[in-house]
Amino acid sequence: MTDFTKILDKAKELEAKMKESQENIKKIRVEGISGANSVKVILDGEGIMQKIEISDEILKENKSVLEDLITAAHNNAKSKLREKTNEEISKTAGGFGIPGFKWPL
Template sequence: MADMLGMMRQVQAMQSKMQALQEELERAEVEGVSGGGMVTVRLTAKGEMKGLTIDPSLLKPEEKEILEDLILAAHNDAKARGERLMQEKMGALTAGLPLPPGMKLPF
């Protein structure tokens, strides 16, 4: 019975930490860059876009396709950085827990 109570406390503590982590990830921002810094995208670690910066030299009709590609590349870079940040934070949160290999907790 004591083991069950201890486990319930661990679960409650984990839920509280998960909520705090969710809030932290909503505030944390990551930046993706492409074109040698000509395009920059800022996202929250949860994937919400917060900003986009485009070098004025790319704002020409003949540069349209290049600009589109650079925006996508910068967005994907920021998204990957946000996912890495989430994995790092989650790894720190779940360190020492007896989770089965490959189990992912939902965000």
């Protein structure tokens, strides 16, 4: 019976740490860039775009170039966000022996 109690205690501990980790993730901000810093996209920890910056010089380009640069900057930011959220979750889940655990993004 003691083993079951230990398992329940670990589950409660993991739940508390996961809630804390989720709050930490919400606070994350990442910046994705493209075109030699001509386009910057900032995402929050939930993947919502908070800001986009476009240099005046790049506005002179044609529409398709600008669209490609925005997409690339967003994809760059999304990649950084995945990395940061996985790091945060690994800090939490690492001590609990959950192999291959990944944050769903």
